[in-house]
Each structure stands twice: as structure tokens, then as C-alpha cells.
Amino acid sequence: MNSGPIEGNAVIGQSGGPTAVINASLAGVIEGLKSVGAIKQILGMHHGVRGLTQDNLVDLSNMGTAALETLCHTPSAALGSTRDKPDIEYCKRIFESCKKHDIRYFFYCGGNDSSDACRIVNEVSNEAGYELRCFHVPKTVDNDLMENDHTPGYPSAARFVAKALMADSADNASLPGIKVNIIMGRHAGFLTAASALARNDAGDGPHLIYMPEVAFDLEQFVQDVADTYDRLGRCQIAVSEGIQDKDGQSIGAMLIQGETDAHGNVQLSGSGALGDQLANVLKAKLTPSGGKPPRVRADTLGYMQRCYPDQSPVDVYEARGAGRFAAEVAAQGNVDGSVAIVRTGDNPYESGFKRIELTDVAAKTRHMPSEFLRGTNDVSDAFIEYARPLVGELPRFAKI
């Protein structure tokens, strides 16, 4: 293994759904690389690997301190993102572009698909005997990357969900009824679970939380809501867009007919259909015979979850640190990998980073562990302890 930096250029890209802090990771990589002498040019891919293969690159070498600081507090992917999921042929084109531009450092910030792209590019360059230091920088509001205590992007999205459900519970208390809130997370329930952070006092919502890790039964759901509504006169519900039945079939796909994406998945984000369908089921099933339907409303929290400009301070710090750590490790020798966040202290909360192998994280999905679940429609205290330090200070509301 070569030791120390290698002469050449670096390239950075952003991939997948943007987050409130993916630009902090971009800034972190840039500032990490700037501290290393041997890097000639720091290039950014416009719209991820698609931009790289089309020579759609931007020189980031001259970004100054103030610009980097503003970048850290800018949500969404400032370089542009892509949904492309490169196969081996695509990765060979990526590799050719790297050679053409004398790129020796390849950083790709994204979720498990992006780490898989990194893994393949790394294998292609290894087979060609070309030293390309490939690093995946973690990012996903879904919090579903293996080996990570949690992932950059999740704390800010969880903060939005907690504040939204807190305010929505107060709204629901003031005009009582049944309120369904659909929350992102196609495979993992971490973000939906964060809604539990909205609770402060007895009676606060969310009263029911449904995550993909627990088999969803439509009849049981209706019964749960009816019981809560009878007991409290209102019911605030958090539902993951990724809920599935006991056979792993998507409830969203069952209830709605929608567009499918490149991976064959039905479109759940950017549509209010799942929430509206669940509201329709509740209205139909809970209307007393000869009576009026209860007041049922549904909100789909939508893209605000991943981009609303209200970052968790922990998240900005860690996202930036993860990018800087990747750059620093890459400069130390001919090594590849991904970065994982490790929790190193609980009170006060502290965290650090470790390098992991690309194969540890690539194309794998982490789910809510069973100790984070309570029954079929709630989270445990262990989850609350896990999540609370991540989201930053939350407001406290007055009650009369």
C-alpha cells in the first residue's frame, strides 16, 4: 500500500435524494482535501456520475472559507444529484472519465446505492491497476446504512418530523379528529419512529406509529384508530410510506396505482395518495351507521422532510466531519472505503468516525432493531434515548 497522498485530481459527487446536510459533507470533503498538499484540482460532478461521464464538471478548488461555511447551511445537493444506479458498464465509463481527468480521489456521497456504485468503480480501477482511492460518504434521511450508529441527513429529517408532529398534535387537539401523517422511509422506519420525539406530556401525539418493520394489518389499523379515538376523542397517527403486510407486500402499492421508478417501485414520495387512501378507509369504516363520518385528514410530509432549512446542529457537525474524515483517510494511503458514524458518548452525546469496507455497506439495508419497537404501533424508550440527542433542542409548548 502506497503511503501518503498521491498526485492527481479529486472528484466529488452527490447522489440520490438530497438532505439538509449533504452539502455539509461536500464542504467537509473539500476542506479535508485542501489540507492535503498533493491534490491538484478538486472537481465537482454536476448531477453525480452522470455528470462525470459527460465531462460536466466544476472546479471547486478555489472555494473559500466563507463559501464553504454557507454551503454547510444550504440544504439539498448543490452540485446536483442523480437517480442513476450504475451497472458494471456504466462504472467502466466512470472509470474512463477518471483516467481522462487524472482523477486519483473519487468521493461519492449518497445512500446504499451510491456505496454500491463506489464499490464497482473501485473494483474496475483495481482490475486496471490504476490507483483510484474510492470513498463513499454516507447520506440518507432513511438512516438505513449498515455499520452506522446513524447516518448524516437523518438527524435533520428527524428534527423536522418531530417538530411537525408536535405542532400537528397541538393542531389536532384544538380541532379534534383523526389525522394521518405519512412519513418518508421506503424500507426502514427510523424517520417515522422519530415522530415519537414530539411527545412531552400525557395525551400528546403521535398516538399510533406504523413502521415497515412491523407487519401492517389494515383491519387492526382501523381498530387501533377506533380505540384511540374512543379513548381520547382524537387520534394522531404517524405512518411510514413503506408499511408492508405480513408477506412483505407494500400497502402503498396495494392501495394506490401509481408510477413506478427505474427500480420498479411504486411512487410513494411526491404524492399524497397513500395518506388519502388510508383516510378514505378510516372514513368508510368508522362512520357510525346512519351517522356522519369522523373528521379524518391526511398530510404527506413530503420533500420538506429532507430539505426544510432547520438543520440539527449535531447533523451539520457530523456530516461535515464525515466528509473531512473521508478526505483525510484517502490522503493517508492507497485505501478505499466508506465512513461510518460511531457513538462514543451518551451523556453528553459524542460521536466519531471509522473507515469501513465498501462491501460492508454497499447495497445493504439496515432496519429498526427489535429493541427499538414496542408492540405493533409504537417505539420503545430505547429508541427515544437513541434518537433524542441527534435532533437538537426541540420547543416546549404551553398547555391550558
Add this chain to the structure above:
Amino acid sequence: MNSGPIEGNAVIGQSGGPTAVINASLAGVIEGLKSVGAIKQILGMHHGVRGLTQDNLVDLSNMGTAALETLCHTPSAALGSTRDKPDIEYCKRIFESCKKHDIRYFFYCGGNDSSDACRIVNEVSNEAGYELRCFHVPKTVDNDLMENDHTPGYPSAARFVAKALMADSADNASLPGIKVNIIMGRHAGFLTAASALARNDAGDGPHLIYMPEVAFDLEQFVQDVADTYDRLGRCQIAVSEGIQDKDGQSIGAMLIQGETDAHGNVQLSGSGALGDQLANVLKAKLTPSGGKPPRVRADTLGYMQRCYPDQSPVDVYEARGAGRFAAEVAAQGNVDGSVAIVRTGDNPYESGFKRIELTDVAAKTRHMPSEFLRGTNDVSDAFIEYARPLVGELPRFAKI
């Protein structure tokens, strides 16, 4: 006209859709009344006039300074709200409750329906020769009350919309496509118009803004989107839930079949249906022959617009001040009315309050004046100058 305070109790209620600052108005009324010696008890109605007629009251006389301060920063209606729209018989029951509880000051915080309830209660008490000082305290995110420069609740909702569209425009730029955002406002376009505050640089969204004040034509809409998409490769759209065609027919009602409320209106809030239907129209019309549909997503900003805990500082100040002003005027003599916000300075922004007659505001709707509109799908610079000082400081994002 009697001068000075009258001995007796005061009652305060909150009505209609909650806002981020309606509790600041509640706090303002309480602190205003506390400064008047003659008030015996300050009572709160649980769930508005419905609670008053059912003796569902709470004593607020002992709320201290810290509790009032926390209340000012608590979104939603802490007393509970109601959608009841009292007729004359209902108002007679309200009046009987007032007599029963020795109430001489009646404060009702809400929109134009609530001011109409105030007006009727006032007429009933006048006819009975019972001195009841009836005050409407303005509140509505729709900003549609007559005589007001703007209404408490609007600046905070406008702040949320501006920040949301700003972040969503960055998201849309990173993963280009067509994005529809449905914004509250059944009759007035002020809140949808506030999306324009999201723009800072050339190319920033929203690129198209549709308000109820401009006749909506579905074919022209599709053409507008196609033109923008061709020009920029993306298109972010702000659409009021209240858009209507040239004959005043609701586009939402035309496109969706939904529940109607007590006033016979189709349910637009608490559902993603309008956004989803517009997205479906765009997908169907903009798919090239034999090609793939463009990426079209729809978010309905939903109840977060009226409750997300991110208040405009101007809004808190004015909402609280409007409540205090109502209490102070009511204590000065046998007078009734509503409170209107008057803009008294532009640079720096300053405002004050004036008493207006209940009949000036009751059951009337203010619309966007024509000088705030530009063409068929945008707002004017005059609107931007009007709205910008209200929403507080907005973030600036980095661009690469």
C-alpha cells in the same frame, strides 16, 4: 357611552383554523385585561363558542408572566378551537351563557366567520340592553380580512411557505423535474403569493404561481409548465388550493370528488388530491409520443403552513399587540369592534392598530389587489415589497 371599565368577567375564545400565533393574541388579551382593575375573572372558552354554551370554561386569571410568554411561542389554539358558525339562535344561547357567567367582555379570535359571530352576539346583547363589550381579534393565515394591512397568522404561514419553496426549489434543481406545491387559501391568494419570497437569484423557483384571483385554465397551465420545462429543464409551481376557472368554479372540486364541510365546500386541506390530480394531468399531457413521462411530483404543504413552530417575529409581536389593544379599548368604554393592523412605516417597517366596526369585517373576504398580480401566473414587485418585511429574516443558500 359608559366610560371606563365595567365590573364583571371577561371571556376569550379561539375559532377556526389555528395559526402559529393565535395563542400570542390570547396572551395579549389576558395581559391587556390584567392591567385593567375592574375585571373579576378572565375565562377561556374550551373550543370556542361551543364550549361557552356548554359551560366548558377555564379560569385564566392566574396565568403568570412566564406562562404567558411560553403561550406566545406555542402554535395552534391552546384553548381549543371550533368550526361552528353560529346563527342567530346559537348566538342567543351564547348571550345567555354570558349573562349566566356575569360576562361583560367578550373576545373572539378568528377569521371572518368569527367576526360575524361577534357581530350577531353584539346585536343580541344590544337588543337585550345588556352591556357586553364584544371584540373580534383578527386571525387567519389566509390574510383575507377587510380593513387590515395584513392579519396575524399570515406572516408566520408566509414565512413557512417561503422557506419551504426556497428549499424545495433547491431540491428540484438537484433532481430536475416538475414539482407542484399546493398552498392553503380557499378564496385569497396571499399565502400562495408568499412563495415568491423564496426567489433570490435568476432561475430560482417558484417559476409559476397560480392564485384564486386569476382565472385558471387547465390547458394554459399545461402550456405554461411545458414552456418553463423546455426553457429551464425543470419547473417549480405554487398553486393555491382555491384556484378557480373563469366562471368561479373551483378547480379542486372539478378534479376531485371529496367530502364537503358544513358550508358545502369540498375538502381541500388535509388531502393531497388536488396536487396529485394536477400532477396526473401534467404527466398525461407532457409525455412525448412513445416516450417516458417527465418526472412530476406534488406536495401539499398541509397543516404545517399554519402550525410549524417557526414564527415570524413581526407576527408574534403584532398578534400579541392586537389582543392587548382589544382588551385596552374594551376597558375604555362601552364599545365593540374588531382590531385592524395598520402599516405606519416602511423602512424600517412599523405597524399599529385601529378599532374598526364589526360590520366592516364580518363575513367579508379581501382578495389580492390587482397591483399585487403580474400576468396570469406571477406576483408583482409591489407584492414583494408588501410581504417581505412581514416574514422575518430568510436564509440565503449557496449556489455552485
